[in-house]
Amino acid sequence: MSDPSLETTVGPLALKNPFLLASGPPTASGEQIRHAFRLGWAGAVAKTITPDTMEIQDVSPRFAAWKDEKAELLGFENIELLSRKDEAYWTAEIAAIKRDYPDRVLIASIMASSEPGEWQDLARTVQDAGADAIELNVSCPHGMPERGVGAAIGQHPDLVGGVTRAVRKVAAVPLIVKLTPNVTDILPAAEAAVQARADILSAINTVQCLMGIDLETLEPRPSVAGSSTYGGYSGPAVKPIGLKVVSQIARELQVPLMGIGGISRWQDAAEYIAAGASAVQVCTAVMWEGAGIVRGMNAGLSGYLAGKGFSGVGALRGRALPRIGTHAALSREDRRFAARESPERCTSCGRCVTACRDGGYHAISIAGGEVTIERERCDGCGLCSYVCPGGVIVMLPGA
Template identity: 80%
Template sequence: MPAPDLSLETTVGPLRFKNPFLLASGPPTASGKQIRHAFRLGWAGAVTKTIVPDTMEIVDVSPRFAVWKDENSRLLGFENIELLSKKDESYWTREIAAIKKEYPGRVLIASIMASPDPKEWQELAGTVQDAGADAIELNVSCPHGMPERGIGAAIGQHPDLVGEITRAVKPFATVPLIVKLTPNVTDIMPVAHAAVDAGADIIAAINTVQCLMGIDLDTLEPRPSVAGASTYGGYSGPAIKPIGLRIISQIAREIPVPLMGIGGISRWQDAADYIAVGASAVQICTAVMWEGAGIIHEMNTGLSGYLAQKNFPGVGALKGLALPHIGTHTALSRDTISYATLEFPERCTSCGSCVVACRDGGYHALSIGDRHVVIDKKLCNGCSLCSFVCHKGVIVMRPGS
């Protein structure tokens, strides 16, 4: 059980949250009703679905989602080609003001996007902050639909354009300015530097990864199929967490800027991973779409219990602790090798999966004998493939000489 006096409060720059969990901009924040529901359940903050000027037409297609599931229908990856908020500015100004009146202790962030004209960004920023938004998030990272109009990731992939929009909005922002980055770049660091140098108070990363989910092999139409055709979409869900962790850790190691982690967070452990590599809070979208906003209860309980178990006084004590262990490939030790070890031979069913893997993708170090796997340590090179292929946890990697 979590310690009763353990607080999950965290700060991200000048923003203070009762816990590190926010709803990310997307379908779960498409309306004030949904945001209120999340706040009642215990979410510390929410980022509105991206608000656009009334002059920008937003019309969605149908269907607009595709998924990748395992054999037990658990979500692995999620693709969407949904656009931005279809609600007008007046709706959002009313809702932002009303939500802040009802939930003054929660953080409400307005996500905005406009045309390439910086003046539109400035005007929209003024509109949402005057309505009462606690912060502004610049969406320069959407990978589908909007880049065709010269915005979204069409801006976020170019450091100079990110800097231009950020620099244009900053003098008009009386609340913290967040820039949400796209992972669809070769090197995130020039983009992150450009945002911070131009005045970003906080960096949020990542937006979705551009993808093509798959092909219906009966019709040969890509998914999701919209009247027989499709387009490249935004990929989210558990499968992108390693990309998000890589980008947050890269920024945290080099730039002293507050960070919000996004991407593949569906359990409290995922959030803890992001915090350990430098994030102060996390934003969650796909897991809420898949399992509902009620996941916040397990998120809070699980993280509290973990921090108590580790004797950490709060979220801040975990922040960045993994960063000193991340470095270059060249700096990694070649002095020790971990070998495959038959840790639990009683579990072995002689299925041969590890033997095949080692034969065709490893070093021919495994064989089957006397009803369980046999490991030849003279041939074992310590790659660890067999330990992951084994479904029963029979093989464990152990340091050896």
Template identity: 60%
Template sequence: MTSILKTTLGSLTLPNPFILASGPPTASGEMIRRAFQAGWGGAVIKTIHPDGMEIQDLSPRFAAWTGTKGELLGFENVELLSKKTVSYWEKEIRSLKQDFPDNLLIASIMGDTDFTTWQDLAVRAGDAGCDAIELNVSCPHGMPEAGVGAAIGQNPDMVRDLTKMVSAVTGVPVFVKLTPNITDISKAALAAEEGGADGISAINTVQCILGVDIQTFAPLPSTGGNGTAGGYSGPAIKPIGLKMVADISRTVSLPIMGIGGISRWQDAAQYILLGASAVQICTAVMWNGYGIIRTMNKGMENYLVQNGFDSPDEIRGAVLGRMQPHHVISRTIRVEPVVSKSEVCLQCGRCVTACRDGGYDALIMTPKGLVVERARCDGCGLCLLVCSSKALTSVIRSG
């Protein structure tokens, strides 16, 4: 691996910006070991909890929304926390750090409503040698019913108090993993910063009900016909994650691990351009395995070299200045469709229908092909999006 992928995350460094998020791919030391061997830069351990906290998972606990070719669009889970004891993880952290000193190993933790239980977990994981702690104040299912997980993350005062208490007892950097199930995530990020956090991880899953079987009336996923709302992840949540990471970047000056729907190196680059220092990935690995890291590392490396950058650090936040209030964006630029490749136009009429029923009725299909009535076109761009043959492109009219 070339050093061009070396990434800085606050006071920490890692060989590349790709980190396994806390979840099934980090459920055991053996799995994390295989992931590091495959080329992952770091891993966040499946959330560790006090041994006395009863964790019993549902079966099944996943549901998927797939496209016509079987590709994953969105994923729901109602899974709880790690099935291993605290002492198991202490041993694994020691062993993993001994064998992979350059990889970032982060311990995700969740105590109960008595915050001293979080302190105890943080001290034990820190003493075992993990590089950072991640406070899971964002799990949206099951745990909030017990007053923890997202029940804490949705309350900035609790986020501040918990972060302060944990930071007071551990010498390792503390990251706070925030929930998107909140009106304004930047308030929670600010509370974490005020509490002394060293960084932010965002986002955890988005609350959802993936679907309902309309014949059996069972919600998805269902256990014996009943279900519970879960957490949404995978490609569908990337736009939500990007927006929240941009909001956090502009609010606090802490390093951010961007999370949500990343399955390609290009997704990761987008998070970094909007202010993340590194990224975490869970669902794409559950669907495709650890091996996706090879194309991710290669793709990111090529992108940086081709554009003359020496590290992912150099592109961090480069797009933030272009994200502006709505009223500031130019009104003089208008896009207009043109049939640039009439030979590939299928004459399917989709653009005409979309423009007639969802736009400005500016397109006409004639025996000679598509005609754009410029006087009616309002420049919304819908026709360009519905054209599957890419026969339409846009020209920009200014002034």
């Protein structure tokens, strides 16, 4: 069998592979976008462009990170604003990049004031420069909402519909609406965008957060001269939120989707595709590890598709969706029970005992260094299998 195809279509957009750079620091300049295209990214969403009249003044520092003991990233916060480069810079760069890389998809992310005419003018500007598509940033959760834009628009379906409808009137290129997860239910905003004739939805933008407080100084993080503000959470920690949002939209609406949030390995991308996305966008992982990660992502996804016998990305798309439903519909017949799969690897650390005693069903005990699971007491919740550091405890089917 020939190698599976990584080519994919997202609505009207055709991509060489499903990997795009999301709008953010990795797309803050034309040179970075060119660098990414050389490495194999199929597309890029430029850092959000605003009208020259909109003042963009960043603070320093503007990031905070939550890392594990090996300094691997768990979650990332930013309070960065939008592109500080002006319209003239971006129109020249868009035209030049498209000239050099006609086979890559270059998307212009835009944000204007709540005045529809401003959105239309900016949309015309980037479209005339040669952008392949326009992504409406109605989802930035920090800084911009206090000025009545960003997530302040995305949190109100009627405003999402209004901005989308206004830009649709002038946009001849495909129109993407980037949604905010900072809502109780994503569907009303998604529906409003689709009704206003968005071609594609992308999700998620960052999740509003406060990274932490320095207990020595009592300064919130990131500390800007001692103070902070609520920022946008991204990186591995937000993947479950992104997957939930993307699958929820895919189950309810017939609209092409770009999945975003916490993607750093090919497996993350494959999960988003199985949850209904046609392509994915990546930001934080590129900031952390460099744009070269696309090579491993392309190779890994290709190998996975081949191993599974999938002809291409399209064959994986949405494959998990029929298995996501209501709680009531879940089986009560298929019961699992805790078991020690390879007891010789057990170090008798006792974490399973403590977890099952204080957070479970008193089914695990330890005596003389020997761990015992009482099947009659085990409720099948699975907690012990997660706290076991050696992966010794597994959940096995039982009658």
